[in-house]
Every structure is written in structure tokens, then in C-alpha cells.
Amino acid sequence: QVQLVESGGGLVKPGGSLRLSCAASGFTFSDYYMTWIRQAPGRGLEWVSYISMSGSTVYYADSVKGRFTTSRDNAKNSLYLQIYSLRAEDTALYYCATAEYAVPAATLSFVDWGQGTLVTVSS
């Protein structure tokens, strides 16, 4: 069955960098858009970014644009999120999820989710 396992979270000082990974299995990774969503402690869900099947299209939330970079390696069935210039407000549980792309509406619904990796930004 579909399995998504995030890793790479941890405690980082403000201004630092981190690279999150999401290892996918149980499905044909290259057939799916993928997405990152985060959830600050005790707060709601915030969409972060998505990436197309080939990686040619990446879209970011305004709140992370310029500091976050999403990429994928289809040969390794892996999704990545590189985070730069970390701020306290980036503290959150970061989820990766598969995103089903529906035509012709060009919509994305998030179907399978990992359990998340926690990023804590604090001095």
C-alpha cells in the first residue's frame, strides 16, 4: 500500500537551513504530483508547495516563496523540501502527500499523507 515517510526535521536556530525528505513506496511515484503541507503546533493546515510529476512545475505559497525549494527524484522515489533562512514561524509538523491531478479542471486533492516530520526553529 502507499507509504510516505518524512525525515530530516529537527531543532534549528533562526536563520539556519534544513532539507526535508519524503520517501515514497507502494505506488508509481512518477505518476503523481506531490505536495508539502505544514501544521504549526495546535494550529490548522497550511499548504506549502506542490510539484508536478516530472518536476517541471513547482508552485509555492506566498509565505514561503524565495526561502523554500521543492524538488523530486523520480529514480529514488523521493520528494525534497529545502528550507533556508528559517524563522520561528516555520516551526511546524511538515507533511508530504500525494496530489491527485484531475483534468480538465486542473485541480489537486491530497490523497495519501505521511505522518510528518517536526521542524522546530528556536535559539
Added chain:
Amino acid sequence: DIQMTQSPSSVSASVGDRVTITCRASQHISSWLAWYQQKPGKAPQLLIYAASSLYNGVPSRFSGSGSGTDFTLTISSLLPEDFATYYCQQTNSFLPLTFGGGTKVEI
């Protein structure tokens, strides 16, 4: 940017109750809306996509309706496992995939 506003932010209900949650978009989003359920300590799960289509395996007591700017999620008869937080999300990939603030359904 699109804002998604859910109401109420929390609702107290009993097993067997009918519960309705609303989601309002700040601009017209056709039927580009999904609903998710999240239980404490767990990842969210997709319930409904395209405003009213039930995702695979989701019980029929869940239903969604609406189009344009106003949407609703209805649970026809609450079961104990339905006590959770529910989120709406606009799903048009040419726009930010914004979530609503969530509605907690509690006993």
C-alpha cells in the same frame, strides 16, 4: 489571494446529531473544493473532492454541496469516530491551495 473561511470554528454535538459545517471562499472557485478530516495526532484524510464527490471508502453519512463561493459539509448522523477537526481547501492548481481554518467537532 483566496481566503477560505470556515464556520463555526467549533461545534458541540452528540452521537446521532446532524452536523453542518460551512466554508466560504473570498472569490468564485466553481466546484474546486475538498474536505478533509483530521483526528488528534493523525494526518488528515480526504473526504470529499470537487465539492460533492465522496472519496473512495468514505461513509455515505458524509456529503458535500455548494459551488461558487459557498460550500457545506454535512454529517448526517454523527458516530463516535467522527469527532475530529474538518478542513476545507480550494483545489484549483493555478491558485494557492488554501485551507480553511478548521472546524472542531466535539462532544
